[in-house]
Amino acid sequence: MNTQGRKTHIDTLGVEGGNAASAAAGTISGNRALMLEEPLIFEQDSPGTTGVDLPEPPTFKPRLGKVRERGTIGLPGLSEPEVIRHYTRLSQKNFAIDSGLYPLGSCTMKHNPRLNEKLARLPGLSDIHPMQPERTVQGALELIDTLAHWLKTLTGMPAVAMSPAAGAHGELCGMAAIRAAIEDRDGSTSHRRRVLVPESAHGTNPATAAACGFTVDAIPADATGRVDLEALKAKLGDDVAAIMLTNPNTCGLFERDIIEIADAVHKAGAFFYCDGANFNAIVGRVRPADLGIDAMHINLHKTFSTPHGGGGPGSGPVVLSEALAKFVPLPYVVHGEDGFSLVESGEDDQANGKEFGRLKGFHGQMGMFVRALAYILSHGADGLRQVASDAVLNANYVMASLKDVMTASFEGPCMHEALFDDRFLKGTGVTTLDFAKAMIDEGYHPMTMYFPLVVHGAFLIEPTETESKQSLDAFIRVMRGLAERARSGDAEHFLGAPRMTPRRRLDETGAARKPVLRWVPEVSQAEAAE
C-alpha cells in the first residue's frame, strides 16, 4: 500500500531533497525526467508577488453597512510565468482521448473531431447569450431544431427534450415524464410506484427511479447475460410504473427479447425507459421507436462525439414516444410563422399545458448541440451507420483476439464492448485491479473494471470505432502479454504495479475513510497542533 501520498507542504518542491517524492523517483529534485513534481498553487505562494503591478488603492469609505472584512482571502502570490507553468504542468498530467486509447467500457471515449470544435467557436454561436431576444438568435434556435430533427429521425421518436445536461439528468427527465403521464392517466394517487431495473444496469438507473419517488425491483439476468424474460413477466403487475433497460446492455450484449419485453410492459400498463448510453452500437441501424421504447436519453458526449470526462459538459437529450410527448420539460423550441421561438411556460399559446416543469435554467448545452450537429452532418446517415458497424467490429476484434488468454463472460459475438471476467486469473494471486495497474505501466488507461457487477472481477473494454487496427493490435499485444505473465506465476510484477507513475498505488481506503478535502496552510496546521 502506498505510504507516500502527497504531503501538503512545501518540501515536495524537492529543494532540500530527502523527501518522499525524491526518494521514490531516485532523483534530487523528485522529478522523473520531464515528468515534474507539481505542488499545489497555494504551496507556491510567495507573498507580495503578482503578475501585474497595481497602484495602491486610494483610501475609501466602505459602504457595506455593518458587513466587515474579517480576514484576507488568502490568494497565493505568483508571477505570470509561474501560474502559466503550474496549469500547463497540471494539464500535462491529464490523460485524455487525445493522448491515447481510452477503453473505458460504457463510456464511449471516442475521438472528438476538431471540426466540431472549429464550428463551436464561431462567434455567432459562441458569443450569444440565453437571455438575448429570440429574434436575434434565430440561427441558434434553428440549429437546436435541426439537431432535434436528426435525433428524432435516428430514433424514430416523435418528440425530444433537449435541455437535460447529461445522461443521468436525461434519466431524470424521462422518468419525470413517465411519472407525469401516469398521474395524468391514473390520477396523482396512482399506486404505480415500482420500477424494474436489471441487475446489470448502470447505477444511475435505480438512483433515478428512487429520486423520482419510485421503489426499485431488480430483474435477474439469464445465463446468456440478458434479462430473464420469464422472471421479468413474473414481476409485472398493476403497481409497476416502468422498466429501465439498457440496450445494448452493460455486458455488451443486445437484448434480443426487447420487443417482447416492450409488449409485456405495455400490456401491464407500464412504460419502457431505455438507457441510451450504448446507442453508439446501434445508431443508424436500429430505431428505438421500433423496439417499443417510450423514453430514451442520448448521450451527445458519447455517441455524438462531444467531449466528456473533464472536458464536457455532457448533454443528454431525451426522445419521447407519442404517449409521453406532451409531458416534455420546459423550455423547448417551436417553429411558427414568425420563425423559431421558445415555449417557456405551460401557459404559453403554443404550450400543451402538460409539461412537467423545468430541468435547467435555459434550453440546454448550446456548445454541445453545435458539436453534435457538426458530427452528424459531417458523417451523414450512411456515416453514422458505419460508426455503429465499426464500433461493433472493433469490440469483436478485441474479444476474438483475447478470448484464448482471458475469459470472456458470455458467448459472442458482442456489440460495442467486450466483457471479460477474472476466471483466467484464478490461482495466480493477481486481481483485476492489479492487472489494471500493470496496464498503466504499459502506457494504457485501464478499462472499466468491477462493472457490471453481474460478473466476477469484470474487465469491460470499449475500444470505439475511432481506433485503428494498428492501435488495437498494440493494445491486444499488451493485454496478451500481461495475461500470459500473470498465468506464468509472476504475481510480483502485478502486485508492485504501477512502478513508473508519479505516484505508486494510492491509499484509496484512507482517502475514502478520512478524506482530506481542503488544503490547510502550514501555519494553521502548526496552530492547530498547539
Added chain:
Amino acid sequence: MSIIKFTKDHEWIKLDGEVATVGITDYAQQQLGDVVFVELPEVGRNVVAGKEAAVVESVKAASEVYAPVAGDVVEVNEALADDPALVNRDPQGEGWFVKLRIENQGDLDDLLDEAAYKEYCEGLH
C-alpha cells in the same frame, strides 16, 4: 450454546438466547475489499428476512446486507461508524452489524450450517 448459521448472500447469524447477532462473512469482506462505510438501521426497526437491513460500502462497491431472518433491531454496532475497518479485521467478531430479537427461531433451520456454507463458497468463482 450458541447456534451459528449462514446465508447464500454471505451473512452470518449467531443466536444466543433470544437475541441473534448478524454480520457479513470473511468471504464477503474479502470480496468487498477495504470497507469504508457502513450504514446501519435504527434500533427498533423491524427487518424482514431477505430484505435490506444495512448497507456496506467498500473501495470497490456498495452492497446491501440482508436480514437472514425477520426480527426487531435491538442494538447496532456503533463502533463501525468510527472504524469500518473492523468489518475487514474481524468480520465474524468485533465487526458485527446488528443484533436482532428474532421472531421465529425455527427460521434459522432454513439457513446453511458452517460446513454447507463452506462448501457453497468453494463452488463459487
